[in-house]
Amino acid sequence: MNDESLVALDRQHLIHPVINYHAHEKRGVTILESGQGAYLTDSQGNVLLDAFSGLWCVNTGYGQNSVVQAGEAQMRKLPYATGYFHFGSEPAIKLAAKLVEITPVSLQHVYFTMGGSDAVDSAIRFIVNYYNSTGQPKKKHFISIERGYHGSSSQGSGLTALPAFHRHFDVPLPNQHRIPCPYAYRSSQDTSPEGIIAESVAALKSKVEELGVDNVAAFFCEPVIGSGGVIVPPKGWLKALQNCCNELGILFVVDEVITGFGRTGTMFACDAEDVTPDLMTMAKGLTAGYAPMGAVMMSDAVYQGLADGCGPDAPVGHGYTYSAHPVSAAIALEVIRLYEEGLLANGQAVARHFEAGLMAMLDHPLVGDARSRGLLGALELVANKNSKARFDPALKLSERIATAAYKNGLIFRAFTDNVLGFAPALCYTKEDFDILFERLKRTLDEVLEQPDVRLALS
Numbered sequence: 001m002n003d004e005s006l007v008a009l010d011r012q013h014l015i016h017p018v019i020n021y022h023a024h025e026k027r028g029v030t031i032l033e034s035g036q037g038a039y040l041t042d043s044q045g046n047v048l049l050d051a052f053s054g055l056w057c058v059n060t061g062y063g064q065n066s067v068v069q070a071g072e073a074q075m076r077k078l079p080y081a082t083g084y085f086h087f088g089s090e091p092a093i094k095l096a097a098k099l100v101e102i103t104p105v106s107l108q109h110v111y112f113t114m115g116g117s118d119a120v121d122s123a124i125r126f127i128v129n130y131y132n133s134t135g136q137p138k139k140k141h142f143i144s145i146e147r148g149y150h151g152s153s154s155q156g157s158g159l160t161a162l163p164a165f166h167r168h169f170d171v172p173l174p175n176q177h178r179i180p181c182p183y184a185y186r187s188s189q190d191t192s193p194e195g196i197i198a199e200s201v202a203a204l205k206s207k208v209e210e211l212g213v214d215n216v217a218a219f220f221c222e223p224v225i226g227s228g229g230v231i232v233p234p235k236g237w238l239k240a241l242q243n244c245c246n247e248l249g250i251l252f253v254v255d256e257v258i259t260g261f262g263r264t265g266t267m268f269a270c271d272a273e274d275v276t277p278d279l280m281t282m283a284k285g286l287t288a289g290y291a292p293m294g295a296v297m298m299s300d301a302v303y304q305g306l307a308d309g310c311g312p313d314a315p316v317g318h319g320y321t322y323s324a325h326p327v328s329a330a331i332a333l334e335v336i337r338l339y340e341e342g343l344l345a346n347g348q349a350v351a352r353h354f355e356a357g358l359m360a361m362l363d364h365p366l367v368g369d370a371r372s373r374g375l376l377g378a379l380e381l382v383a384n385k386n387s388k389a390r391f392d393p394a395l396k397l398s399e400r401i402a403t404a405a406y407k408n409g410l411i412f413r414a415f416t417d418n419v420l421g422f423a424p425a426l427c428y429t430k431e432d433f434d435i436l437f438e439r440l441k442r443t444l445d446e447v448l449e450q451p452d453v454r455l456a457l458s
């Protein structure tokens with residue numbers, strides 16, 4: 001089928017995630033055809049450097065033969081095994097044990113999902129069940145962070161604190177609350193690491209007090225706020241929030257859907273600060289996007305609460321047909337082997353080129369802030385570097401930048417509030433980073449040449 005017919009069929013039938021539907025119909029789809037290493041090729045034959053690992057997930061890079069072989073072998077042997085009725089499969093059991101081995105010691109049990117949204121949704125269901133099971137039925141309130149992203153399930157979208165996910169969807173729910181984002185670049189308070197940490201801890205304490213500690217179930221956060229603009233809290237922030245939750249007696253849930261599997265340097269962001277959450281959600285890098293899979297992990301205390309609470313003859317009524325899918329599990333095991341046998345170390349070694357490249361972009365007239373941890377980073381574009389004034393949204397700067405970048409053979413995420421997000425694969429080389437920053441600079445220079453953009457700089 002030729003490209004034109006595919007574009008027409010897409011326009012008629014395929015609903016894309018988080019997009020303006022009519023704008024998409026007008027623009028048409030860009031069809032990606034193949035990938036190798038850090039590079040993608042589209043249906044027109046354009047070769048593009050992917051600086052976003054698909055959707056911050058293809059941490060291994062494309063075309064990893066051993067991963068393809070692991071999936072193929074499992075498909076031939078046993079393409080599906082239900083986890084219901086006490087059945088299971090070897091790869092899923094091995095993967096559960098592997099995840100317990102490589103995550104913080106507090107996490108002892110795994111429930112597998114198809115991605116991140118249903119991992120968060122499962123976490124919420126388990127937490128509600130846990131408190132009902134353990135005689136604390138008043139604990140129904142959930143707290144998350146402004147600009148946080150926790151997927152788009154019916155409940156998770158309410159923990160997500162981005163307006164697009166709330167509008168017309170009747171969330172957040174009355175039991176979902178937020179504290180301010182640790183956004184140093186845009187904070188008017190004390191922006192020292194200690195100041196940022198103290199502010200978040202104080203905000204969480206005061207929110208829990210306001211709701212009443214007996215009514216609060218859990219606090220959810222990302223170690224680096226991803227979809228909200230790659231906002232990097234200072235080192236020590238995550239641990240301080242864990243300590244605060246422990247003191248208050250509420251469950252501490254770390255959402256490592258983006259930060260897990262080497263994205264921020266260590267296997268999990270929790271590892272860098274010796275954080276031991278009560279629950280953790282993960283997806284994306286777990287299978288590096290080669291098959292859909294996510295997971296929610298929990299402490300033994302939470303697991304035992306659920307197990308004891310359902311009584312001798314009743315099930316814990318939470319399940320998915322594709323939970324612990326053997327093909328996804330076989331793929332995840334091979335992907336983790338790649339991380340452990342070189343990719344994680346490579347990601348750590350090349351992260352300095354990434355950081356140096358981002359920092360050098362601060363000299364560009366459009367760039368107000370550069371921030372990163374490991375291979376997760378962002379540039380924030382501003383109309384005025386002193387006042388940090390944002391560009392008028394009417395300029396549609398993000399769209400212009402994404403279009404110009406694509407023409408220059410580069411893909412990254414241009415968020416609507418003019419934050420450019422980057423999540424290069426762990427297989428990147430120094431040369432890949434040289435290409436990334438050369439193409440990025442060229443892109444920003446070209447956009448700056450547009451008279452209305454230059455005029456908007458003050």
Ligand SMILES: Cc1ncc(COP(=O)(O)O)c(C=O)c1O
Nearest residue numbers: 115116117149150151255257258
């Ligand atoms: C931190 C976080 N949690 C949850 C999700 C939802 O994951 P998914 O898109 O796989 O449903 C995402 C997706 O980007 C995420 O970044």
